[in-house]
Amino acid sequence: MTMINRLVHQGTFLPVLTVVASLIVIWYAGAVYLNSTQLIDRYQKKGVDWDISRLAQDAWKMERPVLPAPHQVGVELKKTVIDKRVTSKRSLVYHAGITLSSSLLGFALGTLLGIALAIGIVYVTTLDRSLMPWIIASQTVPILALAPMIIVVLGSIGITGLFPKSVISMYLCFFPVVVGMVKGLRSPEPILIDQMRTYSASPTQIFFKLRLPASIPFLFASLKVAIALSVVGAIVAELPTGGQGGLGARLLTGSYYGQITMIWSALIVASVVSALLVTAVGRLERIALRKLNGGQAVAV
Amino acid sequence: MTQTVQPGSAVVHTANLSLEFSTDDGPVHALSNINLDIAPGEFISLIGPSGCGKTTLLRVIADLETHTGGEIQVNGVSPREARESRAYGYVFQAPALYPWRTVRRNVMLPLEIMGVSRPEREARCAQYLDLVNLGGFENKYPWQLSGGMQQRVSIARALSVEPELLLMDEPFGALDEITRDHLNQQLLELWRKTGKTVVFVTHSIPEAVFLSSRVVVMSPRPGQVIDDISCNLPGERTLDIRETPEFLEIAHRVREGLKAGHSYDDD
Known part of the structure; x- marks a missing residue:
């Protein structure tokens, strides 16, 4: 708490937060862009109608993405850092x-x-x-x-x-x-x-x-x-x-x-x-x- | 008016001493035919404009430079032997204190190096800090002291070695006039109390005349002695003495000497 207080007080908190937030936004956008080729291919083969919001949703939950979305990495991190025992070879x-x-x-x-x-x-x-x-x-x-x-x-x-x-x-x-x-x-x-x-x-x-x-x-x-x-x-x-x-x-x-x-x-x-x-x-x-x-x- | 010193008893004796630096533009005569005898207990000022070799002469006495001609003896032996027997204390232009050492440990530095026992180190440190009126500042760090106080610490440090000869290279050059006057008085008092031989480099005429028992005037290109003046001012003196005719007369002669050495020429 004191750390956060200090960060806010020193005025570094907002700038840092802004940078992190923009990086995450760019990351999500990048995930859509980089995974789109693969997805659009798939849509065309199956003859599925698609719009940008469907593309984004699919891009963020792919099994084998070119660029995984931040939350996917987050889930993987939780699985391998927190859930696994420290002695496990998967930790x-x-x-x-x-x-x-x-x-x-x-x-x-x-x-x-x-x-x-x-x-x-x-x-x-x-x-x-x-x-x-x-x-x-x-x-x-x-x-x-x-x-x-x-x-x-x-x-x-x-x-x-x-x-x-x-x-x-x-x-x-x-x-x-x-x-x-x-x-x-x-x-x-x-x-x-x-x-x-x-x-x-x-x-x-x-x-x-x-x-x-x-x-x-x-x-x-x-x-x-x-x-x-x-x-x-x-x-x-x-x-x-x-x-x-x-x-x-x-x-x-x-x-x-x-x-x-x-x-x-x-x-x-x-x-x-x-x-x-x-x-x-x-x-x-x-x-x-x-x-x-x-x-x-x-x-x- | 040159003082005669009994040969052999001189603290510093030079004969035709010279020093040539070789540079890319050819040799530079930093010192040329210096003949100087300094008797025990004298307070000698070397005065002259920048480049006249006054600091170089001090450094040759301290064995920080090596002369290239003539001869020099310090306490009857070579400067190197004198340095190795720790015959002198040297006060530099800057205080040269170690920022990570307290005042006490700064003063004790040379004593540690010389292998003086701990109780002796402590005793001498206390004694010499008192002498420069810095008792009570032992545990301060250099950055907590003013420039004048720092320079006093460096004087205490030079004295703690208990040398008979004190070499001082423009020690107050970087200080303001008021601090400088104050330290001049303290230094004079110190000299009277301890009876040490002091060789003092300065480019301030009032400072030289006020402090010294003898003023040696030097001129540049090549660095040489052009006048050697005894000051017979009373032993006990205050800054007021600078207004007296005797003082002004000596100061005038120093100034004339500097003029004769063309030191007021534009370079």
Whole structure:
């Protein structure tokens, strides 16, 4: 209730509501438009008289629509999220859990790798020159092409399950972290570095007392990008692993069996998972930055 | 009027000190043939227009820049050795406080780095915050303080190291005149109480004359010393002294020196 109060009070409630309402209207209209070819074909074969209102009604309750109507996706979501037990293989919560765990592991590994590489780049001149081009090149390889190979290669040396999928999330995650952290570790002004020199501070002391705290705002900006990428990575990783579960596997199953509604509900759950993760990182960011600014509120 | 300092006892001793930066447009003589001896307990101002090398000279003393010619000794050793033995405290143009540290933890930063024990850190922090009249502000964060208070914290931080030599690079340059006058008085009081050697960079004539026991006038291209003036103003002085003939005479001589260095030329 307080949340809604705040939304109304801040004047964001109405705009958000308007956008959501128009999206739903567009979605319903789109469902009629995209499903019409199929329906009109059917009407003509059967010689049925039809008008636009009949077309709309039929379009919104098709068994195998090209674009399901919002309420159809809603029904599917209720069935797979609320009605099914969480342990059931048909529960989207179960599948979301699988995707979530490999995204989080990949996110953690990617963040650590990114920070480690950034430290190397900032402190070792040779790494600065040699690593960065490779890091950038790594992101130009389409992840969709790379993912099956990583799964197969790791599978052939006996590593299966969660880890190979996390490797793919990690592969996407480390990049924004490296870029942000390199910038962040280099962000202290020259005057602060000079000051450390007047204290004859060791490189380790400069790192922990100055560079690392100064990099935190940059780290969080990167983490928000990375956490969303980690979900993408986990889903992409689940596509070649097929039946093992996860939202990616669910998407694949949906497309095998032409269950478009199933794909849409998996997509919606995936975006809800991403949104929750991004929000969580955003909350942490706010707390961290507040502390970093001596308790002063910060615009994020 | 150049003061003579016994060789060997000088806090800072330079002979034909020079520094050349190489830039894309060829070498720049930032410092040229600087001969300067600073005795213990002196308050020396380096004054001159922008680009005269006064800050560079301070940075060479602090081992933040390395000279390219001549020689320099700080406490009888090289600037590097002096820096490594933590012989000086340096106050920068900006307060350079850490926003995530309270005033207390900002003052304790150099002490943490130097491995001073915790009780000692606390004691020194309290002592030097009192000295700059900031007792009671220990738990505030930098953003909660005015610019003048922040700069006083940075002075307390430099003093907490308990150096015999204090290097100050236009520490009050960014402050308004009223705050600046106030801090000048406090600094003078501090110097009288502690007897430290101070090297103070400024481009304000009244500030230099008011504070210093000696004013060194510098001119640019190349950066060199063009006058070295002793100020024998009474030890105990207030801002009113700036109206006296003695003060005005010294200020006049500084101004003449700056003029002779063509520092009023349009660039």
